Amino acid sequence: MRIATSSLDLRRPATLESALQALRDDARTPIAGATDLYVTLNFGTLEARRFLDLSRLAELRGITERGDTLVIGALASFTALQRSPLVVKRLPMLVEAARLVGGVQIQNRATLGGNIANASPAGDSLPVLAAVDAAIVLRSVDGERRVPMTEFYTGYRASVMRPDELITAVEVPRVEGHQWFRKVGTRAALAISKVVVAGVRDGPRAARFAIGSVAPTVVRARKAEGVLAKGGKIEEAVRALQAEITPIDDLRSTAEYRTAVAGNLLRRFWAETA
Amino acid sequence: MPVTAVGQSVSRKDGIGKATGAAKYADDLTWPGMLHGRTIRSTVPRGRIRAVLFDFDTTGFTIVDHADVPGSNMVDLIERDQPLLAVHEVRHVGEPILLLAHEDKEVLHAARVLVEYEELPPLLDPEGSEQTFKTITIDKGDAAAMAGADLVVEGTYQTGHQEHIYIEPNGVIAVPEDGGITVHGSIQCPFYALKALKALLGPDIPARVVQTETGGGFGGKEEFPSIPAGHAALLAHKSGRPVKIIYDRVEDMVSTTKRHPSIVRHRTGVKRDGTLVAMEVEVILDGGAYVTLSPVVLSRGCIHAAGPYRCDNIRIEGRAVFTNTPPNGAFRGFGAPQTEFAVEVQMERVAEALGMDPVEFRRKNALRAGDTTATGQVLREDCSALAVLDEAVRRTEFARKRTEYEGTDRAIGLSLFYHGAGFTGSGERYLKSRARLEVTPTGVRIATGSTEIGQGTRTMHAQIVADALGVPYESVEVAQPDTKHVVDSGPTVASRTCMVVGKILEECAVEMRSELGKLSPAEYFAKHGAMTVERMYEPPDWIRWDDATYRGDAYATYGWGCDVVELEVDPDTFDVRLLEVTAVQEFGRPIHPALARGQIEGGTVQGLGYALLERVVMRNGAMANAQLTNYTIPTTLDVPEIDVVMLENPYPGGPFGAKGLGELPMDGPAPAVVNALRHLGHDIRAIPATPEMIAASPVAART
Amino acid sequence: MRFTLNGLPVETNAHPMARLLDVLREEQRLTGTKEGCGEGECGACTVLVDGQSVCSCLVPVAQVEGARVTTIEGLHGTHPLQKLFMDEVGAQCGICTPGMVLAALALEDNPVPTLDDVRTALAGNLCRCTGYSAIYRAVLKWRAEADSGPHAAPEQASARHK
Structure with a gap:
């Protein structure tokens, strides 16, 4: 490892409240599965030295339903997503994405919250969350707020999340259609994805389509969706997508x-979900 | 002699240590008082060193630069042109400049050394290089006969770097002892490292090399480890303490040798009936910044450049050139995968231009016993080009599938290839390889310099000795290569460990048997004490080779192969999915069928990675994707199981009929893949054939 | 900080951010766990934490507090899969073998894995020597033998062989 372990500092709060307080008190980088973190530590490219380990916060691990909303705790691992009957039933494309994140060893450790927070434009789960209009639940000592996935990122590896906030969960409304x-x-x-897409076909003309690795952030293809919603030709939608x-x-x-x-892939999606 | 071990898949000598994790690799070993070593390297592709500044507290550090070298600062290989530590200039990114050692790894890695350079414009394009390490011309007949051809087909083919990705990175430990330095390490050729250490340390400091368990080599630990071994030795000599140097993956990828990138141009003249009239081949290998083994890589590449085909008029011209990139070196196949890729895609294009079936075209021109190769070597009965071709075509129902896949996303393609076993030409004569067999209280011990790097040296040598001596396999021990205790058997390279060193061992065993009479080795030992038999290799007496003209018997024998690849290209993403891969190979006779199968399966998968996935991205002379995430070798999901067929054609010059095998499987996969893509209409002339390249390739109409 | 290593309680004074890999190799002197890349890509450092395979180069030791960690040494050389790796020549150079064996143990719950199951289970482990086929042979044989072996529950065995 190129970065000296002795230069690092770790706190391991046992409750969400103490974790949020710690984030408020001093600047720390939250870690959970640590699968991205240690890559950069090993390569010596990480600047952060002070970390906050979230792995003891069992309350962030659960996958539940609240009314019509699927609530996925930020610490749910990609293995947990694959094994969750709720996710399998309600959001099978997230299961597919989870199966393709690294190998089994990575899936056992890496978390959905980490994938979001890491903010790589190639994050495999991100187009899924953008396509289904998921909301990211952010908590700080001041309280909780919800940000639509499609408004979460502001640029390359940048988001609306404040340094004193944690991602606690992802909320997914009911998804109809294919x-x-x-x-x-x-x-x-x-x-690592070169292109990664997720789509929902809600009706003959209705589609939601999101795509990763083709811009500084995941892209929700509003223009292409708009073309299709107006009954435009798929080739017109493809041009719209390629422009956005x-x-x-x-x-x-x-x-x-x-x-x-x-x-x-937009053509294929449109044809296969027709 | 009764054969009980040879031909059986007996239990590997080293199986248990590897399955239990007990086997000790370089990084698993420690010595009391050991320091850790680190190499400070050039970050520019070409420049003069202005200053080296230490931006850290040097207390407790051992620091070594070129002025600390007791002997010669030049790596003792073919040419002595490569410094172990740069003096005034650097010629490539990753070139070693300075060495640090400290007992605490964290303190060591935290140390900041600033090197100031006067940067000079680097030479990065091999075609623009006028500095040539080696040129070779092979002439057979008269290439001017091209004028009499009905059709001439031209083509240029390119292959990229390939990184070895042994899963264990380079690692060594140098230990001061008995007034000298002993280096333990992950080393394919301990006697190469010994030679380099002797030159480096000079006459007053004795050197010794001990191979540790080695986590893969593939040529990458052939000549290269002389450098880390030398570095560790310098630090150990200066500090008086053991020093361990283990490269991390990034350092290993950025700084160590790779397969030479190539540009190969073909002009092939044929008659309408498919007869080859003349072949002209130009081979350019990018040697990188120092000579290393480039001349011999070029040699093997050129000798194989006309493929396994009969043609009376051939001219092959090759050159290995200088660029300001890290030196390239040995990698399984050693020049042949590059040139055989080119010729096999060229042959496919020639058949296509003639409107001939690719199998028929190859069948018509494939080398047969009695034919001559490009160097004028008359082939003997151990030539199996037609046999492997026919079996591969039959087994895969090639003709049927070729038609059936028309108009689909599926395709099928093949390659026909061969690989010379052992050192080229007179090489084996110059090597004077030796092997030794010792009687012990419990049986016999093999003491050779041949290393086990996964391919099964220990096991296969023990099988040969067991049967030649008529003793149980279990009673044969294999000594760990230690230059103090074993003899120099020549390097563990060039598909020679079974065929050449195995042959010497067979002869040692036969001689020992006649000394033993009716006694078992243990009985002999009890009665008479120790006995040792040592012999030197004698190549077949009919071998004639002229290094000046490149005429004659380039190799004592060749292995032969035909690979068939069936694949599917995703119409949306251009991803290639391999459906079936069939490897039909003839390599004499397998000593250990399961090990031999493993060589073919593993070599074929390395070849498939070379064909499709493995792309070294060079930016300003440096590997930009030096992580396993970004330099992608095949995973379990990228390759199918390989259908392996081992045809037997025992070679009288090898032990129990065996030929060399290790490199042969590397030669065929890339052209077979690209020929299958051609079947789909993609005109690919370079590898790796990435989806990006396939997407951009013009799709010709399928015939 | 304490955890259970190969069935025995251990205490470590390592820095909480120390890699589990380094604690195992350097402090606990269990060198069967190998480092191939330091980026979680090769799987040579695979160990089991509470029965789940992880890359120990990506785990801060603090996160195994109270957990059960199993390394290749914890199989004591007696696991049938280890013998099958030898018989089928699933190990060539051997550097990926400990990680491969441990990753394959995830299939223990799968009585009759398909070849695709094996491939998926081992997709996080790179091998540069074998081309993987010999490893599949070892793993599939292990499951087949476990399925028909003396330890298989009779009702299960009969149900499967109907």
């Missing part, structure tokens, strides 16, 4: 490829 998920990774497993994403060339893929594949 759910569709597709991850295009650098290989079949242990892959801003993919780049990077280590893993090219802008040209991402643009073409984004369009192909």
